[in-house]
Amino acid sequence: GQQLNQSPQSMFIQEGEDVSMNCTSSSIFNTWLWYKQDPGEGPVLLIALYKAGELTSNGRLTAQFGITRKDSFLNISASIPSDVGIYFCAGRSGSARQLTFGSGTQLTVLP
């Protein structure tokens, strides 16, 4: 089945630093989504990407849909303490109705 490789698995950064994480797939997706999950909560959608090459921002967050349609990245600029959490990429391909999730990036922001 489809698999998403998300990296890095975890990151420790200083407050104010920029962060970058990415996902690669063994197959093509036609939608890429980025979610954040806080402890005890469900994932919350951050950014949705629908076209190859698309670059979309949401405040300090920027995500891009790779040209090959097999990858995506998420950047967070000027990190703050509330950015702490687990970030997941998710993709949808063809006529599939389900989302395929990566294994997550655990982000820790140090003061």
Next chain:
Amino acid sequence: DAGVTQSPTHLIKTRGQQVTLRCSPKSGHDTVSWYQQALGQGPQFIFQYYEEEERQRGNFPDRFSGHQFPNYSSELNVNALLLGDSALYLCASSLSQGGYGYTFGSGTRLTVV
């Protein structure tokens, strides 16, 4: 505007037992999907319900079954529980004709002992 509501929040069951989890979708949404999230992993798709029918199913055994009611709420049933079924079960609702605006609930934490 209430989001997705799941109950119960936590549950402890014994191997071999059966469990039912419940989900009320976000107001205006008509489609419900269920995901299983093991510790340290991303959510894995179980199945999706629309118009009271299972529309698509992931790679899960028949022990996992579901139902959608006329008011769009949904249940996930798991029979003959195994230790490996311990996980966070997430419900996500969406509008069938509305892109990919999935809204997730906070989940039900199931522990099988």
